[in-house]
Amino acid sequence: MAMLDGNAIAGQLYEVFGAEMTTVAGVCAYCGARHQLGEQYVYLRGPGTVVRCRSCQSIVAVLVEIRGCTCVDLQGLAEIDLRRA
Amino acid sequence: MERTAVRGRLTWRHARVVELIDETAGVRSIVLDPPDWPGHQAGQHVDVRLTAEDGYQAQRSYSIASAPEDEHLVLTVERLEDGEVSPYLVGELRVGDELELRGPIGGYFVWDVPLGGPLLLVGGGSGVVPLRAILFHRAALRSTVPVRLLYSARTLADVIYREELIGVEADHQGADIRITLTREQPTGWRGYTGRIDRALLEEVAWAPSERPLTYVCGPTGLVEATASALVDLGHEPSRIKTERFGPT
Secondary structure, eight states: OOOEEGGGGHHHHHHHHSSOOTTOEEEETTTOOEEEGGGSEEEOSSSSEEEEOTTTOOEEEEEEEETTEEEEEOTTEEEEEGGGO | OOOOSOOOOOOOEEEEEEEEEEEETTEEEEEEEOTTOOOOOBTOEEEEEEEOTTSOEEEEEEEBOSOTTSSSEEEEEEOOTTOSSHHIIIIIOOTTOEEEEEEEEOSSSOBOGGGOOOEEEEEEGGGHHHHHHHHHHHHHTTOOOOEEEEEEESSGGGOTTHHHHHSTTOOGGGOEEEEEESSOOOTTOOSEESOOOHHHHHHHSOOGGGOOEEEEEEEHHHHHHHHHHHHHTTOOGGGEEEEEEOOO
């Protein structure tokens, strides 16, 4: 499956968070690596959008759209720094 | 941090097609006139949405090819044979049609003069599109930040913006433009041949000690190979920004 990066879902993230999110840094809950969302790995073809940590490949975020609502699972992020959003 | 301003919503807007430019056999530039365009930064993209008569919608992201200073917003789109959106944009869209888009979007893969350089821009195929915006933005502002563009295409006929990049009139404020042709080279070709690899990057890239700022855009394979070779050569990973293209 084609791997993209966080840039590819910038519009989707903006829609959910109401701000530019690709420059926002998040800490992976599994390995502790801090990366901007724009540089994380993204897979669009699964059921929903899967964001993986570029250091350890763990799933840091999943976005699924159901009947016009976007459900966001951020359990893979230990921390997200919204100050730069 | 407290915020006083209301954040702007990302709204869909209709933009009229002003001009269509065939760049190569499968790549077309779409010149648009979006009303109330808020301006963009070099390297950003827009989302384009198509709606079928039955209401089915398909949406894709496309890099902005124009510099912020340009009169019109330009998207350059490569036709993907099994694509849902690009065959329409490249083959069916006509001047005067309206296109639904939202943006500009993205803050990660952007360059502006204060970020400095030296700049290394590495593009593969239609990955050159956001790099064009960076190149033209730098030239429009008469920036003296040193810049090198390394662009990989299959054949000379596949080189997008060929005249602009390597035509006799091409200038770009002293930009150093290098092209490698991977599949077929014309007689007397004086550029590079073959895929971008460690040896080519060693020759073309700035020395790691100059701490270049690098933007790599293209298919995943090219981006991975370039980024890992640069890190291998001693470049700082945090100064290498990547944007992967792929069929979605």
